[in-house]
Each structure stands twice: as C-alpha cells, then as structure tokens.
Amino acid sequence: MRKFLLFLSVIFIGFIFIGRLFYLQVYTSTEHNLFEDNAIRKVYDYPKRGFVYDRNGQLLVANQPSYDVMVIPREVKPLDTLEFCSLLKIDKATFIKTFEKAYHYSPRLPSVFVAQLSKEDYAVLQEKMRKYQGFYIQKRSLRHYQTTIGANVLGDIGEVGYRDIKDDPYYIMGDLKGKQGVEASYENTLRGVKGIKFIQKDRFNRDIGPYKEGKFDTVPQQGKDITITIDAKLQAYGELLMQNKRGGVIAIEPSSGEILAMIAAPSYNPNILVGRNRSANFTKLFRDTIGKPLFNRSLQGVYEPGSPFKLMNALIALQEGVLTPKETVTCYRGYRYGNRFMKCHCNVGTVNNMITGIQRSCNAYFATAYRKILDKNGNASDGINNWSTHAKSFGLGEFLNNDLYVGQKGRIPDRDYYKHVYPKTFYSTYTISNAIGQGEVATTPIQLANMIAAIANRGFYYTPHIIKNIEGETLPEQFTAPKYTTIDRENFEPVIEGMFQVYKKGTASMLQVKDIDICGKTGTVENFAIIDGKKTQLTDHSIFVAFAPKDNPKIALAVFVENGYWGSRFAGKIASLMIEKHIKGFITRTDLEDWLLRYGLEEEYAKPYSGKPFNINDKTIVHPVDESEYQHLKQRLKELENPGV
Incomplete structure (x- = not known):
C-alpha cells in the first residue's frame, strides 16, 4: 500500500509540473516580456x-x-x-x-x-x-x-x-x-x-x-x-520694441483667431536651452525671480485692464438699453458717489456722449453707465450677474480653450464673488471701480486682445490659436467655428466710432499712422506692490488696445507695459508701429520707433530694490538706455529689415 501511495504521489507531482509547463508555454507565452529579458x-x-x-x-x-x-x-x-x-x-x-x-x-x-x-x-x-x-x-x-x-x-x-x-x-x-x-x-x-x-x-x-x-x-x-500662425518678422519686430521693458503683447487676426505675435518681455534666445548646457542655463532663467524670463506675461500675466474695459461697459449699457449713443453725462472732473469721489481728467462741465466718453476716457460717464447697468431692475445683485454674463461671453474670466500651453482665467466677478464681503446687502456703488476696469476685474493680454478682436468683428470671435496647419490633418472645429457674444451687432458701431475718435482727436491722437484707420483705447492702471511689508504705489502700467483697419480689420492687439506711466507713452507707440508693420510691411512713424529704442524702463524696475523714490505723478521722467545699447538695437533693427530673422 505504501509503495502504491508513493507511486501515485510521483505521478501526481509529475502531472502538476507538466500542467504548469503547458500553462506557461501555451497560455502565457505571449506574456514573455522582451524588455525584461537579459539575453x-x-x-x-x-x-x-x-x-x-x-x-x-x-x-x-x-x-x-x-x-x-x-x-x-x-x-x-x-x-x-x-x-x-x-x-x-x-x-x-x-x-x-x-x-x-x-x-x-x-x-x-x-x-x-x-x-x-x-x-x-x-x-x-x-x-x-x-x-x-x-x-x-x-x-x-x-x-x-x-x-x-x-x-x-x-x-x-x-x-x-x-x-x-x-x-x-x-x-x-x-x-x-x-x-x-x-x-x-x-x-x-x-x-x-x-x-x-x-x-x-x-x-x-x-x-x-x-x-x-x-x-x-x-x-x-x-x-x-x-x-x-506666428509671423516671424512681426514677432521679431515686437520683441525689439519691447527691449528694456517688461510686459506682454498679443496680436490676433480677427477673421481667423490666428495669433500673429505673442511677445513676453523679457525673453531669451531659445538656443541656450539646447545641448549639454541646457540645465545650467535653465537654472539661471528659473532663478531670475525679478525679470522672470520664463514667465509668459502675454498668457499668464494677470492685470487690471483699466480704461480699455470701458469699451465693455459701453457695449453692455447699449445692449441693456440703459444708455443711448447720444445720451450725455456731464463730468465735473470726476464722479461723486456718497462721500467718495472718483477723479477724471475731463474739464469741469465737460458734456460727453458715448463716442466722446470713449474718446476722452471719461470716468464719470462710465461710472454712470455701470451703475445704470447694475440698477436697471432695482436689484444690483441680479444686475452684476447679468453684467458678468455679458463680459464672459467675450472670453473674459475664463480659460479660452485654446492650444497654448499655459494661461490664466483672469477674473470677472459676479454676486457670488462678493458674498464673502457683502453677504446681505449689495449696491452698485460697492464695486464702482469695475466701471473703469480696476477693482476686482482682471484680464490677461490674450483675453483683452480677444475682446478687441470680437469688437472688430462686430460681435463674434474665433478661439485664439497658434496652429495654422498640421501635415496631413485638418484643424479642429474649436478653432474654425465662430463664437458669438451676447451683444447685438448694431451696438458695436458707436463703440467702434469712439475708438476711432481716440486716434483722431483723443488720447492717441499723436500716434496716428498715415493711410490706416486705427481704432484704439488707451489705459493707465494703478500699480501696487508689497515692499517691506507695506502696500506701496509704484509707477502706473501702460496699456493699449487697438484694431485696424476700421473696416475689414486685419489685426487686433493688446499691449501691456509694466510701470510704463500711461497708455500712449509706451504701449500706444508699440501698438501703432506693430499695426503699420503688419499692414504696410514698412514703417513711416520712425519717430515713434526711435523713441522706443532710445528709452527703456530698467531704472524704473530697479527702484524697489535700490531705495530710489517713485514719482508717479511726474510725467517728464524718461529713462534713456546706454548709447551702446541704443546703437545695438538700431543695428538689430537694420538686420530685421533684411530677408530672414
């Protein structure tokens, strides 16, 4: 009996081995991992x-x-x-x-x-x-x-x-x-x-x-x-104009949403991130926490839009029927609400309609428009939600769902946003700074450029994108289908006329370009920073938005120059030159061009670290670059005029 049991045990173990080998060789042979085979x-x-x-x-x-x-x-x-x-x-x-x-x-x-x-x-x-x-x-x-x-x-x-x-x-x-x-x-x-x-x-x-x-x-x-979609020559020209400055520039073709130029300053030569020195060079760029060359200000920089946002409030006021283009508001160098006063540059007793209000950038006019929008139905909570919905239809306050690697949402507040500050009562005067593009409103340069493209198109835009063609493929519908705003087409004409008058008679009258009808809007935004634990007012940001030509527009752009004093000083000049470069292919306003090459803002950026005082109200301050730097930029300009970049 023991011999028989031993014999059965041997046979049983043999079957187990045979079955296991059969399983490994037949059923799991496909699991042989070539990547783990040492042979x-x-x-x-x-x-x-x-x-x-x-x-x-x-x-x-x-x-x-x-x-x-x-x-x-x-x-x-x-x-x-x-x-x-x-x-x-x-x-x-x-x-x-x-x-x-x-x-x-x-x-x-x-x-x-x-x-x-x-x-x-x-x-x-x-x-x-x-x-x-x-x-x-x-x-x-x-x-x-x-x-x-x-x-x-x-x-x-x-x-x-x-x-x-x-x-x-x-x-x-x-x-x-x-x-x-x-x-x-x-x-x-x-x-x-x-x-x-x-x-x-x-x-x-x-x-x-x-x-x-x-x-x-x-x-x-x-x-x-x-x-x-980038035009290399326009990109190179814009980067040259932004030398010795910080900020972002976005130029868009309104008829397609194609990004013509996307400039972030300061920048760097892409070739330094190639080869065995890539790591060391990347570390240097990353550790530059002052200039931040790796920070794409054109997509990631979040700024208060300032006066260009008045265009949005004008459109919403027209759509909601709370103002007509001819209805006037009298300005007394500002707007008084309660015991507070919002200053304005208009003379005492200036009467503005919508077109002249945009032309002169009247704070009193747009404070009135904003309050009328929010108080339309006697409920400011509903009013600000309605206002927010209109603004967001232009792509503001949201990611644009584009093909760009980075971005920021910006901010268009609604009633929920203010609930933690004003949990019970809410009045239009609480957020009056939104009327002039400050307060809680925040945008990125690409969002503001897209807003201007929508205005240029009289009510629709194409998602801004960087891809023009992929070998053997077609572009996705998200870049070819128009997106419509909540503003009716006819309401854009008075606003566009106001932007046109900004160049003809208003705050950008010194920036006109011969034979090009440009529609624009200047912006000067207060700028604060925490220095040594204290809130300190720095030099204002310079902002400018524009599109051209007025009819059948070919380019819309937004320019942000940090600490640039006021809209037409730096940003407006850059906008006019880039428009002329794109449309004509050459420059006639060489006076603007030379000024931008000769003057920079590096001294302005150094002030918080040098202890030098800020003179935010002194409009005469200029910061000429070194003569050698100026000559270098002039030489670079000559090189750009030749074929190739």
Whole structure:
C-alpha cells in the first residue's frame, strides 16, 4: 500500500509540473516580456522631430544630430572610472550620482548616462566604447532653432521626469519631450513614434544578431511638420520694441483667431536651452525671480485692464438699453458717489456722449453707465450677474480653450464673488471701480486682445490659436467655428466710432499712422506692490488696445507695459508701429520707433530694490538706455529689415 501511495504521489507531482509547463508555454507565452529579458539588448531608433514653420513658410525649428551615452546598469563591469569621466567631461561624483539614478530607475533597462555629446566628443569616445561594458552610444535628433526670437512661443525640449514616465508609458528614462510652448502643446504630433530593435546576446554577453530575425523590430515614424500662425518678422519686430521693458503683447487676426505675435518681455534666445548646457542655463532663467524670463506675461500675466474695459461697459449699457449713443453725462472732473469721489481728467462741465466718453476716457460717464447697468431692475445683485454674463461671453474670466500651453482665467466677478464681503446687502456703488476696469476685474493680454478682436468683428470671435496647419490633418472645429457674444451687432458701431475718435482727436491722437484707420483705447492702471511689508504705489502700467483697419480689420492687439506711466507713452507707440508693420510691411512713424529704442524702463524696475523714490505723478521722467545699447538695437533693427530673422 505504501509503495502504491508513493507511486501515485510521483505521478501526481509529475502531472502538476507538466500542467504548469503547458500553462506557461501555451497560455502565457505571449506574456514573455522582451524588455525584461537579459539575453536581449534593446536599441531604440529615435525619429526626427517634426519641423516648425511660421505662417509665411519660414523655417523656425529644425533638427541636428545628437549622441547620448547610454547605460544598462546590470551589465556594467569594473572600469577605469577616471579615464571614462575624462572622456565624458564629468567628475567622479557626477558619475556615481548618475549611475545610482539609472540603477534606481531600472538595472535592466537602458538609461541616458550623458546626454547630447558634441560631434567632436562623440568621435573621440566612439573608438574607446568597447572598453566600457554596459555603456553604448545612441544617436538621436536634437532641436536646432533657426532663429533667436519667440522663446515663449516655440518653447524647448528636455528630459522626461518620473511623472512623465508614469503618466505615459511611451517614455523611458532619458527620452526628451516638449517642456514649454509649441513644443509642449504639440508634443504628440512633433515627436513621431520611436522604433526599436531587439538584439540577441550569447552567454558571453556578445551581440549575435537580431532576435528572431527582427520579427519584433519596429521602424520609427517621423514626427509631423507643423506651421504655426506666428509671423516671424512681426514677432521679431515686437520683441525689439519691447527691449528694456517688461510686459506682454498679443496680436490676433480677427477673421481667423490666428495669433500673429505673442511677445513676453523679457525673453531669451531659445538656443541656450539646447545641448549639454541646457540645465545650467535653465537654472539661471528659473532663478531670475525679478525679470522672470520664463514667465509668459502675454498668457499668464494677470492685470487690471483699466480704461480699455470701458469699451465693455459701453457695449453692455447699449445692449441693456440703459444708455443711448447720444445720451450725455456731464463730468465735473470726476464722479461723486456718497462721500467718495472718483477723479477724471475731463474739464469741469465737460458734456460727453458715448463716442466722446470713449474718446476722452471719461470716468464719470462710465461710472454712470455701470451703475445704470447694475440698477436697471432695482436689484444690483441680479444686475452684476447679468453684467458678468455679458463680459464672459467675450472670453473674459475664463480659460479660452485654446492650444497654448499655459494661461490664466483672469477674473470677472459676479454676486457670488462678493458674498464673502457683502453677504446681505449689495449696491452698485460697492464695486464702482469695475466701471473703469480696476477693482476686482482682471484680464490677461490674450483675453483683452480677444475682446478687441470680437469688437472688430462686430460681435463674434474665433478661439485664439497658434496652429495654422498640421501635415496631413485638418484643424479642429474649436478653432474654425465662430463664437458669438451676447451683444447685438448694431451696438458695436458707436463703440467702434469712439475708438476711432481716440486716434483722431483723443488720447492717441499723436500716434496716428498715415493711410490706416486705427481704432484704439488707451489705459493707465494703478500699480501696487508689497515692499517691506507695506502696500506701496509704484509707477502706473501702460496699456493699449487697438484694431485696424476700421473696416475689414486685419489685426487686433493688446499691449501691456509694466510701470510704463500711461497708455500712449509706451504701449500706444508699440501698438501703432506693430499695426503699420503688419499692414504696410514698412514703417513711416520712425519717430515713434526711435523713441522706443532710445528709452527703456530698467531704472524704473530697479527702484524697489535700490531705495530710489517713485514719482508717479511726474510725467517728464524718461529713462534713456546706454548709447551702446541704443546703437545695438538700431543695428538689430537694420538686420530685421533684411530677408530672414
């Protein structure tokens, strides 16, 4: 009986082994992971990244060959570390730190050990790589920016982090991806699909050929080329005008929503974020917490819009029927409400209708309009909600749902917003600053430019976007379908006429451009900061919005210049010049151009850190740049007039 039991046990165990082997070889054979097989070396074949062109076909971003030293930690054998570090131009501490990082990621999978070798370093190292088992050289494409402009537009590529790898299994340690700008927004389009080769190794860890004759190998798929909406010449010109200033400029084509220029100042040369010095250069840019060159002010800068927002209140007043274009308001150098007084630049007894109110930027007129809107039905709570709905229909106070990598919502308040301050009673006078674009109203430059595009179109806009064409694809409907505001078409004409008179007789009369009918609005916004724990008033921001021509508009733009004193001083000049550059292709107002190159605001920005006093009411202060800087900018201007940027 015991012998029989032993015999059955052997047979039973044998069946278990046979069943397990059958299960592993038949049912789970597809689970064999080539990436975890130590007898197979994985070699990735990286595709060329797609090219980037401007709207006129000018090549902005191309590729250049790059060589990465890869490591498979588990395969590394003892080596002459000092010699290897000398060849790689790194120190031993960096060697150890990088190796430990690669081992922590995976001892079996390849990681980038040293990225982006130069051709010269590659040539020297290639001859000696046989000495360093576990290391090999991998070729890939690196970005080559064909321009020095548009860093905030184009962005850059950098090595993926752990979160990138976790979120998208396509990436492995050492891969590159778009980090900012167009490179990030259109990463999946530009990157293509990398190929892979599986190389069989023998028991001595030597390559013996393709695994299963290359059955599982894949070929790379090249990234698609894209054309962006930016006009490189207009972008370069705008960046030149914004030298020695801080702020943002957005120019839009009203008929399509295409972004013609997107300028953030200060900026930097995109080429400094390419190659082995990328990390060091990025760190310098990141640590500049004063100029903030990595901060895209045109998309992320949130400012009170100031007087340009009066255009919105005029439109809402017309739509709600609380004012007519001819109805007048008398200004006594300001507007009194209760025991408070809102100042204005109009003379005592000035009578304004809607057109002259816009032309003269009368605070009393728009305070009256705002109160009439909120008090229309005797309930200011309902009134401000209605007011907010109209403003948001222009894309204000919300993300624009565009294809830009960063952005801010801005702020258009409603009754709920004020509940924590005014929980029970609410009157129109509580928020009277909204009448002149201050108080709780806040916008980004791109939102304000989009608002002006909607006014230029008499009531609709296209979502602002940066993509013009993708190779072999059509644009999504979100960029081609018009979005309508809550304002009827006929209500735009008086407002547009008022903007036209701003250039003819009003606050921008000195900025006219021959043969171009420009409609604009100046803005001067109070500017406060906390310095040494105290709220300090700094020099006002300069803001300007405009579109042109008046009929069949081709460009709408918003210009924000921080600490620029008043609207027409810096922002207005920049707007007029960019409009002329776009429409004519050349400049006749060289006087405005020369003034902007000769004067900057660096001294103004240094005041909080130097202890120098602010003279916010002194309109005579100017800050000339150094003569050498001025001559440099003049030379750069000459270069821009030649073909290419």
